[in-house]
Amino acid sequence: MVKKVYLVLILSLVLLISFSSMYLCQSHSEPQKSKSEASNITIFLTGDVMFDFAVDPLLDSNVDVFGDLTPLFKMSDLVVINLEDPFTNSSNNLKTVVPVKADPEHAHILKDDNVNVACLANNHIMDYGESGLNDTLRTLETYNITTVGAGSNLQEASKPAYFAIDNRTIAILNFFDTTTFQEFSESELPPATANTSGFAPAEWNVIKENVEQAKTQADTVIVVFHYGNEYSTSPNEYQQNLSRKCIDEGADLVVGSHPHVLQNVESYKGKLIFYSLGNCVFDQTNPSPKESMVVKLQDLNGNLTAIIYPFRITNSCPRFMSTQNAETFLKTIKTQSNADIKIEDGKGIINLDNS
Structure with a gap:
């Protein structure tokens, strides 16, 4: 009787080991997502x-002018800003109407806050x-910050910047549209040419x-434009055509600046166009540009999600709204846009078509 019990136990153990081996083999033989x-x-x-006007003394006082965005930036893989003024001590301004500049001593704040890319194609x-x-x-370059949108010639100014991050490659391109600056001569707003320095012009053949x-x-592929009419809450026809053509050519996201106010978010062929993000760090007395936003693009295994973070500019610096105010703000943006914006915890979430 004891022998039979031992025999049953031994057979049970053999069967258990066999099933376990089969399960382990099956688990390891299932296709796994490759590291790439x-x-x-x-x-x-x-x-x-x-960084000019009222922002300059804040920087002199060691104020972190990126405000509530700083912790988010420091945890990010890539932070892309539109830098609205040159870092120079020169007093020889080409443009006579509101020339702006930033003290080169203040450039460290970009590095300190993990800004990786400065878009320079602007007015x-x-x-x-x-x-x-x-x-x-x-x-x-001293702070290892990549620049796009300006250079010593047209090829250098207009070429994409590439970033290899977590087994994927991100391309950033930047162009400036001068069609709304007819009052300025080309000598005041010089685009880059084959052999002269300047900004990357938003000319379709170049783009x-x-x-x-x-x-x-x-x-x-992310295309950043400086375009549109100042203080207009709607994109003009040129903005729309240019942005959509970029997506037709393969861009995954188009982001705009310059109007100083927010414009709508457009879903086009499953991709997104943010026609204007408004201001970020900015000294401006006009009350209308105070409400603004930044966009986080999340790439999870090739699946792209855009997340809108609303804020209000207070003393030239971005400060997050309360959840209630942020959601009211986002409802307004959603009403003006055709993108499917889901509002959760004071943020707007949009899933992109990853096909």
Whole structure:
């Protein structure tokens, strides 16, 4: 009888080991996501950042002018800003109407707050001419901050910047549309040419060539524009056509700045266009630009989600709204937009078509 019990126990143990082995083999033989496909990337994009006027003394006093955004930036893989003024000590301004500049000593705040990319294609980068641009490029290079949208010639100014992050490649491109600046001569707003320095102009042949190139090299292509009419809460036809054509050519996201106020969010062919993010760090007395937002692009294994963080500019710095005020703000943006914005805990969440 005892032998039979032992025999049953032994057979049970053999069967248990056999089933366990079969299960383990099956688990290991199931297809796993390859390391090259896995990703978890966070990218922040902002509107206008300007270190002149009332912002300058704040920086002199060691105020972190990125305010409530700083902790988010420091935990991000990539932070992209539109830098609205050159870093230079030059006093030889090309543009006579509201020339702006930033003290090069203050550039460290960008590095301190994990800003990785400065978009320079805008109506102020050439305020102090080629010397102002060169000072800016040298200053940002000192802090290992990548620049896009301006350079010593057209090829350098318009080329994409590439970032290899967590097994994926991100491309950032930046262009400035001068069609709403007819009052300025080309000598005051000089675009880059084949052999002269300046900003990357929003000319379709230039944009198309570089977006096409970026699409062959990157998993995600982001185009940043400086365009539109100041203080207009709606994009103009040129903005719309330009942005949609970028997506037609393969861009995954288009982000705009310059109007100083927010414009709608458009879903186009499953991709997103943020026509204007408004201001970020900015000294402006007009009350209308105080409410603004930044966008976080989350890439989780190739699935893209855009998250809107609303804030209000207080003493030139971004400060988050209360959850209730943020949700009221987001409902207004949602009403003006065709994008499917889900409002949760004071943030707007939009899933992109990843096909």
